Amino acid sequence: MTNKVDKRFLKDSHFITDLRLCNVRLIDNSKFPWIILIPNRKNVTDITELNLKDQNLLMREIVHCSKLMKKIFKTKKLNVEKIGNIVPQLHIHVIARSIKDSTWPLSVWVVKGKPYSKVLLTKIITKIKKYFKV
Numbered sequence: 001m002t003n004k005v006d007k008r009f010l011k012d013s014h015f016i017t018d019l020r021l022c023n024v025r026l027i028d029n030s031k032f033p034w035i036i037l038i039p040n041r042k043n044v045t046d047i048t049e050l051n052l053k054d055q056n057l058l059m060r061e062i063v064h065c066s067k068l069m070k071k072i073f074k075t076k077k078l079n080v081e082k083i084g085n086i087v088p089q090l091h092i093h094v095i096a097r098s099i100k101d102s103t104w105p106l107s108v109w110v111v112k113g114k115p116y117s118k119v120l121l122t123k124i125i126t127k128i129k130k131y132f133k134v
Contacts, residue, residue, distance in 0.1 A: 003040045006089045014125055017132045021057045022092075024065065024132070026125060029113035031103075033073040033096035035128070037061055044090045047082065062092055068131050069096045079108070 005023060013025035013036060022037040039050065039058060047055060066078050073096035081093045095108055103110050116124060 003038070003042050003044075003089075005038055006087050008087050009036065009038065009089070009091070014121065016125065016128050019061050019064075021054060022061050026128060027093075027113075028115045028121070029108075030116045030120060031111065031114050032101060032108050033069060033075075033124075034108070035065060035069065035094050037065060037092045037094065039090050041090070045084060045088045046090060049090070058092070062094065065094050068128075069094050072096075072128060072131050 003023075005025070009025060013027050016024040016026055016035065018024070018040070019037070021039050021041075023040060025036050025038065027034040027036060037058075039054065041050060041054065044050060047058065050058060062080060066080060069078060070076070075096045075098055077097040077099075079093065079095040079097055081095075082091070083093070084090065097104065097108075099105075115121075
């Protein structure tokens with residue numbers, strides 16, 4: 001079941017890799033190290049709509065990506081969220097947080113995002129992809 005990534009994600013994020021279930025994308029917001037996982041399943045808006053095998057695989061991929069984000073960005077705190085109020089397509093946010101970031105301890109959504117510069121975007125994508133290939 002191939003799934004098209006919602007056009008809003010294509011506009012506001014950048015491809016990192018494909019896992020067994022999910023497409024991993026970097027959110028274009030330089031204020032926070034932030035990826036999303038989008039299951040490659042059609043017409044799914046909630047975890048409960050996945051079959052049990054895919055639910056378990058999703059959880060393993062969330063944990064795997066969470067560990068990588070902690071390692072890559074040397075943080076002890078992550079926000080892992082499934083919201084979908086604006087884009088209903090099932091997606092999971094994995095955001096590396098720090099007490100030094102601009103909205104700590106509040107949500108990342110309380111401030112307007114700042115897109116990556118082209119140089120920084122290339123650098124961060126290369127860095128993240130390296131960890132996924134290990």
